[in-house]
Amino acid sequence: MKKLKPLSRILIILSAVLMVSGYFLPLWQILMWAPQYPEGLDMQIWINDIKGDVKIISALNHYIGMRHIEVSMFPEFQYMIYIVGFLIAFGLLASLVNRRFMLVTFTTLIIACALAALVDFYLWGYDYGHNLDPTAPIIVPGMSYQPPLIGTKQLLNFTAFSGPDIGGWIFIASGILAIGTVVFEFKRFHNKI
Amino acid sequence: MLALLIGTAAVFSSCKPKGPADVAMGDAASKVYVAPGKYDEFYNIVSGGFNGQIAVYGIPSGRLFKILPVFSVFPESGYGYSEETKPMLNTSHGFVPWDDLHHIALSTTKGEHDGRWIFANGNNTPRVARVSFKSFRTEEILEIPNSGGNHSSPFITENTEYLVAGTRFSIPMDNKDVPISSYKENFKGSISFVKIDPVNGHMNIAFQLRTPGFNYDLSRAGKGPSHGWFFFSCYNTEQAYTLLEVNASQKDKDFIMAVNWKKAEEYIAQGKGKTEKVRYAHNTYDDKTHSATSKMENEVLVLDVSEFPDIVYFIPCAKSPHGCDVDPTGEYIVGSGKLAAMMPVFSFTKIQNAIANKDYEGDFNGIPVIKYEAALHGEVKKPGLGPLHTEFDEKGNAYTSMFVSSEIVKWNVKTLEILDRVPTYYSIGHLSVPGGPTAKPHGKYVIAYNKITKDRYLPTGPELSQSAQLYDISGDKMRLLLDFPTVGEPHYAEAIPASMITPTSTKIYKIEENEHQYAAKGEAQAKVERKGNEIHVYMTAIRSHLTPDNIEGVRLGDEVFFHVTNLEQDWDVPHGFAIKGAANAEILIMPGETQTLKWKPLTTGVVPFYCTDFCSALHQEMSGYIRISPAGSNTPLKFSTGKIEGQP
Numbered sequence: 001m002k003k004l005k006p007l008s009r010i011l012i013i014l015s016a017v018l019m020v021s022g023y024f025l026p027l028w029q030i031l032m033w034a035p036q037y038p039e040g041l042d043m044q045i046w047i048n049d050i051k052g053d054v055k056i057i058s059a060l061n062h063y064i065g066m067r068h069i070e071v072s073m074f075p076e077f078q079y080m081i082y083i084v085g086f087l088i089a090f091g092l093l094a095s096l097v098n099r100r101f102m103l104v105t106f107t108t109l110i111i112a113c114a115l116a117a118l119v120d121f122y123l124w125g126y127d128y129g130h131n132l133d134p135t136a137p138i139i140v141p142g143m144s145y146q147p148p149l150i151g152t153k154q155l156l157n158f159t160a161f162s163g164p165d166i167g168g169w170i171f172i173a174s175g176i177l178a179i180g181t182v183v184f185e186f187k188r189f190h191n192k193i
Numbered sequence: 194m195l196a197l198l199i200g201t202a203a204v205f206s207s208c209k210p211k212g213p214a215d216v217a218m219g220d221a222a223s224k225v226y227v228a229p230g231k232y233d234e235f236y237n238i239v240s241g242g243f244n245g246q247i248a249v250y251g252i253p254s255g256r257l258f259k260i261l262p263v264f265s266v267f268p269e270s271g272y273g274y275s276e277e278t279k280p281m282l283n284t285s286h287g288f289v290p291w292d293d294l295h296h297i298a299l300s301t302t303k304g305e306h307d308g309r310w311i312f313a314n315g316n317n318t319p320r321v322a323r324v325s326f327k328s329f330r331t332e333e334i335l336e337i338p339n340s341g342g343n344h345s346s347p348f349i350t351e352n353t354e355y356l357v358a359g360t361r362f363s364i365p366m367d368n369k370d371v372p373i374s375s376y377k378e379n380f381k382g383s384i385s386f387v388k389i390d391p392v393n394g395h396m397n398i399a400f401q402l403r404t405p406g407f408n409y410d411l412s413r414a415g416k417g418p419s420h421g422w423f424f425f426s427c428y429n430t431e432q433a434y435t436l437l438e439v440n441a442s443q444k445d446k447d448f449i450m451a452v453n454w455k456k457a458e459e460y461i462a463q464g465k466g467k468t469e470k471v472r473y474a475h476n477t478y479d480d481k482t483h484s485a486t487s488k489m490e491n492e493v494l495v496l497d498v499s500e501f502p503d504i505v506y507f508i509p510c511a512k513s514p515h516g517c518d519v520d521p522t523g524e525y526i527v528g529s530g531k532l533a534a535m536m537p538v539f540s541f542t543k544i545q546n547a548i549a550n551k552d553y554e555g556d557f558n559g560i561p562v563i564k565y566e567a568a569l570h571g572e573v574k575k576p577g578l579g580p581l582h583t584e585f586d587e588k589g590n591a592y593t594s595m596f597v598s599s600e601i602v603k604w605n606v607k608t609l610e611i612l613d614r615v616p617t618y619y620s621i622g623h624l625s626v627p628g629g630p631t632a633k634p635h636g637k638y639v640i641a642y643n644k645i646t647k648d649r650y651l652p653t654g655p656e657l658s659q660s661a662q663l664y665d666i667s668g669d670k671m672r673l674l675l676d677f678p679t680v681g682e683p684h685y686a687e688a689i690p691a692s693m694i695t696p697t698s699t700k701i702y703k704i705e706e707n708e709h710q711y712a713a714k715g716e717a718q719a720k721v722e723r724k725g726n727e728i729h730v731y732m733t734a735i736r737s738h739l740t741p742d743n744i745e746g747v748r749l750g751d752e753v754f755f756h757v758t759n760l761e762q763d764w765d766v767p768h769g770f771a772i773k774g775a776a777n778a779e780i781l782i783m784p785g786e787t788q789t790l791k792w793k794p795l796t797t798g799v800v801p802f803y804c805t806d807f808c809s810a811l812h813q814e815m816s817g818y819i820r821i822s823p824a825g826s827n828t829p830l831k832f833s834t835g836k837i838e839g840q841p
């Protein structure tokens with residue numbers, strides 16, 4: 001059972017503590033521009049809420065049969081706080097237990113959560129963009145309105161952008177810190193041999 | 194012989210004055226060009242004169258942004274037609290849907306623009322109004338009792354403590370029935386001091402000064418050292434009551450009236466004011482209930498200045514003065530004697546010394562008349578013909594409009610030296626330098642508001658738009674940059690930097706703050722109620738449907754009130770509402786707002802109604818029907834949206 005370097009333990013704590021910001025900062029953002037919205041519309045996804053111009057976006061989307069975006073559409077909001085809480089606790093525990101396998105598990109958990117979140121977001125976006133009201137006033141044959149997973153995409157008169165918001169970037173930083181710590185630990189090990 | 198004729202013709206044509214088209218020069222176009230999508234530097238708040246409204250233009254582009262109804266009904270928005278706004282135009286004479294809006298005053302703090310409110314006067318049925326700079330809407334209208342035409346108004350004190358409302362025409366007080374020829378004996382002037390609440394801007398008449406019977410034309414408050422004083426131009430000190438153009442133009446000098454309002458305040462505080470019974474309307478608009486209320490007031494406190502000799506002093510001023518303008522330092526008062534060949538400039542310090550030394554040449558109805566020379570700083574010699582108004586820049590210069598000689602004359606306030614003159618097209622009335630009446634002018638431009646338009650624009654029959662002109666005053670010489678047409682008949686105007694206004698501009702009304710008694714703050718609250726023969730429709734509007742859009746059970750003889758709430762919460766998504774045969778107007782409802790259109794059906798049948806403001810791609814679908822059944826019929830009252838009923 002390999003122990004961790006003191007620096008690694010500090011880095012793990014830092015990685016875990018950074019994730020606390022997820023409770024106070026938006027994690028993801030979707031921005032939209034159209035000729036009549038030069039100032040843009042934005043929607044931020046928080047750990048348990050959606051904020052921003054949600055009502056305005058919903059009002060515009062109803063023409064093409066997209067559903068009103070409501071917090072209740074996202075069962076994820078019920079348990080995301082616990083998942084993140086678990087990640088933070090696990091990180092702190094890993095530092096305390098001071099074993100390399102704990103660090104590896106911590107890092108793997110972070111990556112797994114990130115991938116799961118992306119897959120989940122893609123599936124929601126697919127459903128939201130494809131599952132349209134058949135009585136919608138405007139139906140463009142063959143057109144669906146799935147928002148981009150990451151990056152920009154043209155949807156009728158709107159250019160939509162999707163990407164991490166400040167909280168999301170801090171999460172990525174946490175992940176990089178964890179991965180970096182793993183690399184650091186393994187490099188140290190090899191050097192020793 | 195022919196050669197001689199042609200030669201003579203050539204000589205004559207070369208003697209003709211240069212055409213006005215040649216005056217704008219060089220890079221004028223680039224100085225007024227505001228690129229698409231860019232903002233103007235200044236808001237120009239321009240009185241509408243006989244249209245009773247205020248127009249908002251951008252400077253330097255001269256583009257018209259908004260017509261803002263104040264004293265006149267405005268079918269475009271439903272102002273004065275909707276049930277909510279009708280009380281705004283209530284007066285002691287009942288509903289008065291028009292007035293003559295002459296002057297603008299933008300609120301100030303320490304003599305400088307503060308971007309809170311626009312004040313305006315109604316000249317005909319004496320009124321003053323307060324407009325919000327946040328919403329660009331009229332929030333309050335106060336009628337002025339004992340006034341025969343509210344012209345020397347709504348000029349304000351340094352910190353917007355008071356707004357004045359001086360009568361242009363003297364009249365017998367208390368609606369007394371007297372011979373017109375008893376003018377000298379019975380006619381009185383009346384100057385109202387309207388207190389402005391510094392927090393919410395609410396206006397109340399604090400007191401009135403009862404003054405000698407003649408005409409009070411224009412006024413300005415002192416500032417800086419002269420704060421606490423107000424100056425009024427007076428004409429017709431001949432006290433003529435007929436053919437004023439001759440009979441009121443006899444004396445070489447009329448008066449500037451200097452009022453020590455702090456003194457008047459003291460007397461009022463000592464309880465020396467007399468309470469008089471009057472009747473005047475006080476109308477306020479609440480942007481939470483989205484409704485106006487009109488209250489009839491019945492008392493006013495009066496100080497007769499002949500009983501308090503240290504409130505008012507007269508200063509002789511050459512002939513029938515019109516403008517009475519105080520420079521940014523507060524030291525100099527410019528009297529524009531519109532029939533005089535020079536312009537006197539008075540010194541506040543000298544006026545104070547003259548009062549201290551009792552340097553009087555006599556009195557008028559017991560009020561001391563200060564010796565002309567004792568108050569005079571100096572005269573601007575041969576300024577031009579028909580001086581009317583003076584504005585100031587930040588460099589110690591004054592700009593005076595010359596109605597008769599159609600020009601703006603620039604001169605130095607201290608040295609009284611004339612520095613420049615430019616022609617205006619034609620017959621300039623008021624003029625405006627951004628911040629010109631304040632302690633800290635913004636300068637840069639002077640705008641001329643001309644009384645005669647003639648050939649400046651494509652002709653449109655006998656009635657033409659009015660003509661404004663923009664001049665660059667940043668250099669030593671004034672330069673004409675732009676002509677732009679204006680609506681109504683602008684009198685005074687002010688310009689204020691856009692940066693002081695745009696950050697706080699209202700975009701929507703929050704639906705959750707809507708306290709209208711008939712608001713439907715969601716489609717679930719939409720309903721139709723019968724109260725006797727009144728039908729109240731609680732209707733909602735959101736892109737792109739009205740709820741309810743099918744209404745039945747209304748009977749002939751009923752009055753239908755459409756209370757329409759706009760559920761939108763996004764900027765620039767108003768909805769409109771109109772119904773066939775409505776004997777008033779449409780209503781425009783801003784996001785989060787409720788407005789009511791009253792409609793009395795005159796025949797049975799099914800009548801369509803619709804949204805009048807092109808709101809969305811499905812605007813044309815935003816409509817509905819109301820069914821009118823015969824009186825006494827038993828068609829059940831019902832309403833719906835989106836409900837499809839089978840045919841019998």
